[in-house]
Amino acid sequence: MNRFYIGEIFKHLSIIVLILLTLYPFFFLLISSVKSHEEFTHNFLGLPQLIRWANYTAAWKAVRQYIYNSLIMSSLTVVMVVFLSSYVGYIFARYKFPGREFLFYAIISLLMIPGALTLIPTFIIVKNLGLLNTRWACILPWTSGGQIFAIFVIHSFMSSLPEELFEAARVDGAGIFQIYVKIAVPLSYPTLVTIAIMHFVGTWNDIIWPLVTITKPELRPVTVGIMAFNSAYYQNYGPLFAGYILASVPLIILFIFTMRFYIQGLLSGAIKM
Amino acid sequence: MKKILILGVLLIFILGSISILLAQEKPKFGPKASLKGELQVYLQAYTPRERTEADRWPPPQYAWTIQKEYEKLHPGVKIKFLEAVETDFFTWIQTRLIGGEAPHIFWGHHSWAEEWGPKGLLISMDPYLDMANPYIAGNKKWRDIFDPGVLAINAAPDGKQYTINGDLVTTGIFYNKDVFDQLGLKVPRYWDEFITVLSKIKADGKYIPMSWAGAEKEVAYSWLNRFTRYPLYKPLLKEFDVIPEEKPGLVTVKEQALGWKKGIETISSERWKIGAQLQKELSKYWSPGFLGLGMSQAYDQFITGKAAMHLNGSWQIKPVRLDPLRKFNWGWMPFPVVTNKTTKYAPRPGTIKGLTLGGPSAAFQFNVPTSAQKQGMLEVAIDFLMYLTAPKNAGPLIADLGAFLPSIKGVRPAKELEAVFWKPGTYEFLELIFPNPGYVDITEEAKDKNFKLWQLYIGDQISLDKYVEEVTKNVEDAVNKLIKENNWDFSKYGVK
Amino acid sequence: MKRSSLLNSVYKNKFIYLSLVPTFALLLTFNYYPAINALYHSLFEWDGIGYEKFIGIKNFVNLFKDPVFIIALRNVSILAISGVIISITFPLLAAELTFNLRNLKMQYLYRTMFVVPMVVPGIVVLLLWGFIYRPDGLLNNFLTILGLGSLTRPWLGDFNTALFALIFIGFPWIGSFNYLIYLAGLQSINKELFESSIIDGATRLQQIFYIDIPMILGQIKLILILTIIGVMQGYTTQVVLTQGGPGYSTMVPGMYMYNSAFLYYRMGYGCAIGTFLFGVILFLTIVSRRYIQAPIEFGGTK
Structure with a gap:
């Protein structure tokens, strides 16, 4: 055993401790989801003594009808965000035109507007556009708001690419949109996946906006559907957490297939200020 | 001459019968009214739902029966119950209300309605309350089925009724009978006995004398204020209750504002300070760290036998009764009354029997938004409310939930509630008399701050x-x- | 002359402007209009429903006379400073540890494990911490087992600990996004820099301070700014766990804005708080961009 190995072991141990602590909420969610109410009250931090699958049956009944809504709304939002932000990010990064910096900062400064402040004005706009109780009531504001950070990330990535790639295409006579499709998109594929996942997770877990704009039960997203388990008169955490787990199954499936790209996207993104 | 007279009588008769016929053909309200549309209704705790494996006791379902029967009477109407959205409910309803998109009938606490109504967001119920409710045999005015005290407390500062109320909530102290027996304690009726009981439990050391949700504004603070201050302020009732058009027998918000301007009582008075000191004395017996406790944690401390007493509402009786976590016998008592044994400002023992809070602020308090009119659903909404409040419907609905007491005349409460909570004459519904002694909760903002x-x-x-x-x-x-x-304008009361 | 060349250049780029229309149409409708509407109403006494009266900057004057707002500012400053310190230490530490592993397979595995908790909704994490802090919760049990029973307290119900308890939520604070951004920064550092410094006899610790940190300053600045934006506007934790209490010990401007707008019917006042927050965030962003060198590169020419 020399110093080198001790150092390596120390590094591994530290990381494992950090990972265990980081994963703890996930673990807590899992064990709580199979506890009965009695056990949750008496023993909410320990392992379940009796596994109660009924929590999942109950949660499945509540969640089932809403998963489709969440899938539709989040997917459409993600497609629109990825398309709009990749194009706009590319334009701002690779072309010079009058007002470029002004317009770019005009977009980025929207990150600084507190959400609660705009809740009622945004609601009234959505209502005046006749979008209430339609899926667009969520999709359009999510797309609009989601673009902002996505544009920033993609702009950051596109700026870091070497100019020769684009120059060669220009010499060949390719137009703005052709270069976008043939060069910008393929090169930034992992970053686009990152953006997609971030917005999929973000919109999937949003509660307050769909709660306010969608009252038709058949259009509700999954997170709002789960909330029926948690009310003042009726508190039962087992099914609630089982519901959260079921609701995150699509996210987990998505992750299994795209995790590699997500990490790669952030790792290759050169995202900085 | 005679002919003309006969013709005239005939004409009047014909016109009269035509108008009666016309009126009968299209009555505005009642079983024969031709109403149509989809009515969106949010019934809060009365919202019906299927029982799932997660339910620890049967959920309410009677509203479905009402829906079926009403739709049979009015084939053009479809009732749609919106599901409960309790978390962030206030943000939800307020945003929709301001945006003109609230459900046609929705649950909203009357204290909120008192702010929304005068701002033009709700329909005033007064014209309809003066009409007959066609679903109740022999009813002349819909108003007559409601308790005048309830109507008084629901009146907004502008004097109008925006909320239709059908149930009362009572509050009190759940106690662990086994602990009381074991320590040889008697149920306290007055404040001094209360403190003795609490200090004995504390001295014993095995139990938290009283679980307390000190993070919960409504219960831990607002209820407590009213319980402790009511006996001190009741003697001032007459001095406050001076505006004749403001519901005699009840101190309204307007009368409190006038009282404040006249300086009947100030916050710096001895009386007010004693109220605060009594609360602080009581706080010695609460759960450790009570300021961070929520209602469900306070309940858990009681139901698992850690705390000997627990302040809660009648809605908790079903959980306490059915909760498998409970391994002891339980009882319920009204909040003990402060008397002249404790302070000279309170009346002598027996003047006030016992205290309960709540009153008309439970799950049956429904409002109709102004937007219902624009959407052409006002008539349907009023008609359905009339149907809903008829004793033959409201009674089973309220009993099925088993959480609240009916406030509509001629409706009996659920049996298990009647046994424990419904002993008229054993306590005063202080909300029906002096809702806010000591001014502290006069607006939502003042209350929160x-x-x-x-x-x-x-x-x-x-x-x-x-x-x-x-x-x-x-x-x-x-x-x-x-x-x-x-x-x-308080100028006629000598206030600028 | 100059003017016509500007117009010329605008005209030449007409396709670019045209293609930006969808994005800006959305932004104008769902972001700019509501934001400007709110900023505008900060000059009004407005109940959010009907009553509206222009009062100039009176809302802002009142803001600084309002003791609650001052406490909220103090609290949010503490939260922001600790949030910034946390976000540029712990995720960076985790990234450094992972980055320095020899075994690439393990590096990949650890990386993945750090990202998994991303699927847990934020509200669940807050509920969990609520259970940890309960008087009979994990933290107090843990302290009792360690024989530190005298340290146990109701963490969220104690005036002296509530704010710090909120800061501690999420320990060890390794958000997947921050972590991966730092890792990306470290991986992009030119390997030759390390090699030449080893020849100069530098230890790994020296390398971290003289090579790693200066080279990933852009990433650090990004995380710093995003953290400031998040903390300054945030109040979800308070809504779920403390409502700003006990007393005002965890009150923050975001929560006060929410209460003013929705509970107190002082929408105009709430808008003034929001406007103030916007101003502060803008100011802090400009300052940190200016004084930590490594500006956004506007690359590319045409």
């Missing part, structure tokens, strides 16, 4: 004098805001 000051005072972070000073400021602001927004 004073609650935080209360936490600071009870938690020994500020002195009583500082507490008094800050509360005075908040109440002064609130009263001025009320006067300004409602254009109240």
